[in-house]
Amino acid sequence: MDIQLGKNDKRYIEGTDDVFGVMSKILQRENKIDQEKEHFWIIGMNEAGFILYIELIALGTVRSVPIEPMNVFRVAVMKNATRVIAIHNHPSKRLVPSEQDKDITDRLIQVGRILNIQLIDHLIISTEDYQSFRALGLMDELENSLKYVPTYQAVEKVRKEEQEIAKNKVNSAKHAEKTARNQSKILVNTLLNKEMSIEEIANILSISMTEVKKIISSD
Numbered sequence: 001m002d003i004q005l006g007k008n009d010k011r012y013i014e015g016t017d018d019v020f021g022v023m024s025k026i027l028q029r030e031n032k033i034d035q036e037k038e039h040f041w042i043i044g045m046n047e048a049g050f051i052l053y054i055e056l057i058a059l060g061t062v063r064s065v066p067i068e069p070m071n072v073f074r075v076a077v078m079k080n081a082t083r084v085i086a087i088h089n090h091p092s093k094r095l096v097p098s099e100q101d102k103d104i105t106d107r108l109i110q111v112g113r114i115l116n117i118q119l120i121d122h123l124i125i126s127t128e129d130y131q132s133f134r135a136l137g138l139m140d141e142l143e144n145s146l147k148y149v150p151t152y153q154a155v156e157k158v159r160k161e162e163q164e165i166a167k168n169k170v171n172s173a174k175h176a177e178k179t180a181r182n183q184s185k186i187l188v189n190t191l192l193n194k195e196m197s198i199e200e201i202a203n204i205l206s207i208s209m210t211e212v213k214k215i216i217s218s219d
Contacts, residue, residue, distance in 0.1 A: 023130075040087070120134070191204070
């Protein structure tokens with residue numbers, strides 16, 4: 001879900017205070033019921049720090065929100081973002097990263113490296129305050145993690161291979177579904193071209209091998 005900025009919202013990110021300023025307003029726009037659920041957003045930016053998009057990736061429960069790396073980076077590739085920031089809220093207002101929060105951040109860092117899209121920070125927010133993984137030193141720790149590093153060495157850029165993905169904003173649910181399916185296939189095929197196995201692709205994208213095979217065989 002694409003989030004529209006208000007006319008007075010800042011369009012340029014200089015630091016975490018800017019991220020919180022924008023996202024706290026977005027969280028407060030939610031109705032009271034949804035404010036009590038965990039949201040996971042991605043801010044996509046260009047190299048200069050200008051916001052290209054803000055996307056609500058998933059809406060969860062009061063305790064957790066499920067994240068699929070494919071959904072995070074599909075939009076980033078489509079919008080030509082080179083840097084992204086992950087943000088999610090804790091309805092409890094306890095801004096301590098959980099092990100699950102660290103694990104998904106670790107995975108997103110590694111998938112981003114394959115696609116040459118940098119995850120520069122992950123913020124946990126409430127309506128009043130926030131905590132930054134970068135400020136806590138967690139980003140440095142997770143960037144050195146080997147947990148989700150693929151067995152092959154693929155560090156070259158893949159952005160040129162993705163230039164013809166979708167250029168126009170999705171105007172209908174049917175078009176959105178078709179676009180997402182095409183982007184998923186391009187992403188999987190790109191990884192196959194890097195000599196990754198189906199098992200490795202399933203692991204890095206956090207989907208089943210059956211889903212990978214279905215994407216490969218889809219029209």
